[in-house]
Amino acid sequence: MKRLALILTAAFIGFSANAQQALWGGPQVESPVINEDGTVTFRLQAPKAVKVEVTGDFLPTQKLTFEMNGNKMEYDAPGVAELKEGPNGVWEYTTPFVVAPEMYTYTFRVNGFTTIDPNNVFVNRDIASLTSVLLVPVAGERSDLYAIHKVPHGSVAKVWYHSDKAGFDRRLTVYTPAGYETSKAKYPVLYVLHGIGGDEDAWVTQGRATQILDNLIARGEAKPMIVVFTNGNISQEAAPLENADGYTRPTMALPQTMEGSFETAFPEIVKFIDSHYRSIAKKQSRAICGLSMGGFHTLYNTLNYPDLFNYSGMFSAAIGVNDTSVSPIYQDFDKKLATYFSKKPALLWIGCGKTDFLIQANRDFMKKLDEKGYPYTFMETEGGHIWRNWRVYLSEFVPLIFK
Amino acid sequence: MKRLALILTAAFIGFSANAQQALWGGPQVESPVINEDGTVTFRLQAPKAVKVEVTGDFLPTQKLTFEMNGNKMEYDAPGVAELKEGPNGVWEYTTPFVVAPEMYTYTFRVNGFTTIDPNNVFVNRDIASLTSVLLVPVAGERSDLYAIHKVPHGSVAKVWYHSDKAGFDRRLTVYTPAGYETSKAKYPVLYVLHGIGGDEDAWVTQGRATQILDNLIARGEAKPMIVVFTNGNISQEAAPLENADGYTRPTMALPQTMEGSFETAFPEIVKFIDSHYRSIAKKQSRAICGLSMGGFHTLYNTLNYPDLFNYSGMFSAAIGVNDTSVSPIYQDFDKKLATYFSKKPALLWIGCGKTDFLIQANRDFMKKLDEKGYPYTFMETEGGHIWRNWRVYLSEFVPLIFK
Numbered sequence: 001m002k003r004l005a006l007i008l009t010a011a012f013i014g015f016s017a018n019a020q021q022a023l024w025g026g027p028q029v030e031s032p033v034i035n036e037d038g039t040v041t042f043r044l045q046a047p048k049a050v051k052v053e054v055t056g057d058f059l060p061t062q063k064l065t066f067e068m069n070g071n072k073m074e075y076d077a078p079g080v081a082e083l084k085e086g087p088n089g090v091w092e093y094t095t096p097f098v099v100a101p102e103m104y105t106y107t108f109r110v111n112g113f114t115t116i117d118p119n120n121v122f123v124n125r126d127i128a129s130l131t132s133v134l135l136v137p138v139a140g141e142r143s144d145l146y147a148i149h150k151v152p153h154g155s156v157a158k159v160w161y162h163s164d165k166a167g168f169d170r171r172l173t174v175y176t177p178a179g180y181e182t183s184k185a186k187y188p189v190l191y192v193l194h195g196i197g198g199d200e201d202a203w204v205t206q207g208r209a210t211q212i213l214d215n216l217i218a219r220g221e222a223k224p225m226i227v228v229f230t231n232g233n234i235s236q237e238a239a240p241l242e243n244a245d246g247y248t249r250p251t252m253a254l255p256q257t258m259e260g261s262f263e264t265a266f267p268e269i270v271k272f273i274d275s276h277y278r279s280i281a282k283k284q285s286r287a288i289c290g291l292s293m294g295g296f297h298t299l300y301n302t303l304n305y306p307d308l309f310n311y312s313g314m315f316s317a318a319i320g321v322n323d324t325s326v327s328p329i330y331q332d333f334d335k336k337l338a339t340y341f342s343k344k345p346a347l348l349w350i351g352c353g354k355t356d357f358l359i360q361a362n363r364d365f366m367k368k369l370d371e372k373g374y375p376y377t378f379m380e381t382e383g384g385h386i387w388r389n390w391r392v393y394l395s396e397f398v399p400l401i402f403k
Numbered sequence: 404m405k406r407l408a409l410i411l412t413a414a415f416i417g418f419s420a421n422a423q424q425a426l427w428g429g430p431q432v433e434s435p436v437i438n439e440d441g442t443v444t445f446r447l448q449a450p451k452a453v454k455v456e457v458t459g460d461f462l463p464t465q466k467l468t469f470e471m472n473g474n475k476m477e478y479d480a481p482g483v484a485e486l487k488e489g490p491n492g493v494w495e496y497t498t499p500f501v502v503a504p505e506m507y508t509y510t511f512r513v514n515g516f517t518t519i520d521p522n523n524v525f526v527n528r529d530i531a532s533l534t535s536v537l538l539v540p541v542a543g544e545r546s547d548l549y550a551i552h553k554v555p556h557g558s559v560a561k562v563w564y565h566s567d568k569a570g571f572d573r574r575l576t577v578y579t580p581a582g583y584e585t586s587k588a589k590y591p592v593l594y595v596l597h598g599i600g601g602d603e604d605a606w607v608t609q610g611r612a613t614q615i616l617d618n619l620i621a622r623g624e625a626k627p628m629i630v631v632f633t634n635g636n637i638s639q640e641a642a643p644l645e646n647a648d649g650y651t652r653p654t655m656a657l658p659q660t661m662e663g664s665f666e667t668a669f670p671e672i673v674k675f676i677d678s679h680y681r682s683i684a685k686k687q688s689r690a691i692c693g694l695s696m697g698g699f700h701t702l703y704n705t706l707n708y709p710d711l712f713n714y715s716g717m718f719s720a721a722i723g724v725n726d727t728s729v730s731p732i733y734q735d736f737d738k739k740l741a742t743y744f745s746k747k748p749a750l751l752w753i754g755c756g757k758t759d760f761l762i763q764a765n766r767d768f769m770k771k772l773d774e775k776g777y778p779y780t781f782m783e784t785e786g787g788h789i790w791r792n793w794r795v796y797l798s799e800f801v802p803l804i805f806k
Binding site: 044045046047048049050089110111112113114115116118121122123125128129130147148149150152153155156157158159160168169171178181182237240241242243244275276277 | 447448449450451452453492513514515516517518519521524525526528531532533550551552553555556558559560561562563571572574581584585640643644645646647678679680
C-alpha cells in the first residue's frame with residue numbers, strides 16, 4: 001500500500017505543478033481559515049511580492065465613483081486590506097473583527113495583479129470573472145441555510161429543452177426534491193430567474209439555492225417542490241462554457257435579454273417541465289421569482305400570463321426603467337396589472353435593499369399598487385444590489401409559497 | 404434601455420472589482436487565444452512583475468525528480484515558457500509551434516507566485532488545486548469529441564443514494580441520454596470510476612465524459628446508455644465542496660479507497676440505479692471502467708461480482724501493487740479470474756501509456772492472462788499517467804460496449 005501511495009503520488013506531481021505545491025512542496029499555506037474566535041485569516045505565498053492585498057465583501061465597503069458615457073455614479077465597492085509578509089514569503093492578514101455568518105467572495109492583489117486565492121478551491125464565476133468563496137456558516141444563523149447538512153438532498157440536473165423561439169436546444173438547471181424519483185406524487189414548480197449577465201448556473205453557485213431548498217424542506221418550512229433555473233438570454237444555448245460555440249468571452253452587450261423575447265418564449269419552458277416532470281400543471285402550484293433583471297422578467301411573465309403563476313417574487317427588481325416600445329410584452333402595463341389582480345393571485349412578494357440603486361423604482365411601483373389597493377408583501381433590508389440579499393429573499397419567499 | 408444597462412453595469416462594478424477589470428477597466432486582456440495559424444497566445448496583466456511564466460501540458464515535458472521517504476522517482480513534468488512584457492504591463496507568450504488539438508491545463512507563475520489565468524473562467528479542480536483549461540477542438544480530430552456540439556444533449560444530474568455500508572447518503576453523477584425523459588425504453592448502464600484523489604466530479608470535468616457520450620451517441624457510434632460516475636472514497640459523502648462537513652482541504656492520506664470497502668459496497672450503487680432509473684438490470688447490459696485506482700476498483704468489482712458486468716475497461720489501472728491481506732476482496736485472485744472467464748464476459752479492455760509508471764504492472768497482468776489463454780483487448784498509447792490518455796481510452800471503450 002505504501003509503495004502504491006508513493007507511485008500514485010508521484011504521478012500527481014508529474015501531472016500538476018500546483019498539486020506539488022499544494023500537497024507537499026514549500027510551506028503549507030492554509031487559506032482562508034476561520035479561527036476559533038470568529039476572525040478569519042487569509043494567507044498567500046508570494047515570496048517576491050512588494051504588496052499583497054485582499055479585497056472582498058467581508059470588509060467594510062468603500063465609496064467609489066464610476067464614469068461611463070459621461071455619467072458619474074457612486075457605488076459601494078468592497079473594502080481592501082493589506083497582508084503582512086512573514087517567514088518563507090507567506091503573507092498573512094487576520095480580520096480585526098469577527099466575520100459575521102455569511103457567504104462572501106474575495107480576491108487577492110499581488111503587486112496590482114488581481115487573482116483568486118490559489119489555496120482555496122471554492123471558486124465562483126460571476127459573468128467573466130472568478131472570485132474565491134468564504135462561507136461562514138453558524139448554526140441558528142441564516143447562513144446556516146447555505147451550508148450542506150446531513151439532510152436528504154434533492155437531485156440537481158442540467159437538462160436541455162428545445163426552444164422553437166430560439167431555434168435550438170437550451171439548458172436549464174432543474175432541482176427535484178429528495179424522494180422525487182421513487183415517489184408517485186406530483187409536485188408544485190418554482191421558476192427562479194437570474195440577473196443580467198447571469199445564466200442557469202448563477203442561482204445554484206452564488207445563490208446557494210439548492211442548499212436553501214434542501215434545508216428548508218428538511219426543516220418542514222417549505223413544501224417539497226421542483227425548482228427550475230432558466231437562462232434569461234434567449235440568444236444563448238447555455239452558460240458560457242457550455243455552448244456549442246465554445247467559450248466566448250462574456251461582455252455587457254447582452255443581446256435578447258430585455259426586449260421581450262425571453263418572456264414571449266417563457267411558456268415553452270413551462271410546457272417542457274409539465275411534459276417531462278411530475279409537476280402539478282396548475283396556476284395554484286406554480287411560482288416564479290427572480291433577481292434584478294430576473295425580477296423584471298418575473299414581473300412581465302406574471303403580468304402577461306395571469307393564469308400561469310399564483311406566487312411571484314421580485315428581488316431587487318429592475319422595474320420602471322424599460323423601453324416599452326420594444327415589445328408588446330411591456331405595453332398596456334396598467335391594464336395587465338388590473339387583470340392580474342382581478343384573478344386574485346396568492347402572493348406578490350417584493351424585496352429590496354435600502355441602498356439598492358433600484359429602491360426608488362421599487363418604491364414607485366409599490367406606490368402605484370397602494371393607490372389601486374393591490375395587495376403585496378414588501379421586505380426591506382440593509383445593503384444594496386448584492387447576492388447576500390438575494391439569498392435572504394429566496395429563503396424568505398420559498399416558505400410562503402404552495403401553502 | 405441605455406440607462407438601465409448603465410445602472411445595472413454600475414451595480415456589477417460595485418459587486419466585483421474583477422468584473423471592472425475584466426469588462427472595462429485597463430487594457431482588454433484576452434487569454435488564451437487560439438490564433439488562425441494554430442499557435443496559442445497567453446497573456447497576463449502584471450504591471451510590476453519581474454518574471455512571468457506559463458506552465459502546462461501543451462509544452463514539451465521536462466524530466467524532474469521527486470523524493471519521498473528516501474525514494475527518488477523520475478517523472479515527466481509540464482514544460483515552462485517565459486512571457487515577455489509589453490505595453491501597459493501586459494505580458495505575452497505565443498507558442499512557436501502549432502498546438503495540437505487536445506484539452507490542456509496550465510497555470511501562470513508571477514515572480515514565483517503560482518495561480519490560474521484570471522482572464523480565463525474555464526478552470527478545473529484536480530484534488531486540491533485549480534488549473535486553467537485550454538481546449539483546442541478541431542473537426543475530424545479526436546479532441547472534437549471533447550467539444551460541445553449542436554447535437555442532442557443528455558441530462559447530467561448530481562443525485563444522492565443511501566449507503567448502508569457508509570451509514571450516510573453519498574453523491575453520484577448520473578448521465579441519462581437525450582430522450583430518456585420521454586422515452587419508455589430501458590437503457591444499459593456504464594459505471595465510470597475515478598483515480599485516487601478524484602471524486603464524482605472528475606470524469607465530467609477533466610474527463611469531458613458527458614461531451615464524449617453526447618457526441619458518440621449522436622454519431623451513432625455508441626448506444627444510448629445511462630452512465631454513473633461514482634465517488635470511490637467510501638468515507639466521503641461527496642466531492643470536497645459538497646460535504647456536510649464543509650470544505651476540508653484534500654490530502655493524499657485517503658482513507659477507505661483501496662482496502663476493499665468500496666468494492667464491498669458497490670452492489671448498493673447498482674441496486675440504487677436499477678431501482679431509480681429505467682435500466683436494463685442484467686449482466687449483458689452492464690459495463691464498468693475506471694482510471695488508475697478506478698481501474699483497480701474496476702478489476703476487483705469485475706472479479707468479485709462475475710455476474711454483474713459483461714464489459715470491463717481498465718485504464719492505466721493500478722494493478723499488482725495492493726496488499727492482499729487487507730480484505731477478502733483482494734484474495735483468491737487466480738480462482739476469481741478463472742470463474743470470471745468461465746462465464747465468458749463480452750469484453751475485458753486494457754489501456755495503458757508506454758511511459759506510464761504502471762505499464763509494467765499491466766504487462767505482468769496481461770502475461771498472466773496470456774498464459775491462461777484468457778481473452779482481452781489491449782491498447783497501448785504514447786505518454787503516461789494523464790487525463791489525455793484517459794479521455795482517449797473512454798472514447799475507445801464506449802463504442803465497444805452493449806453491441
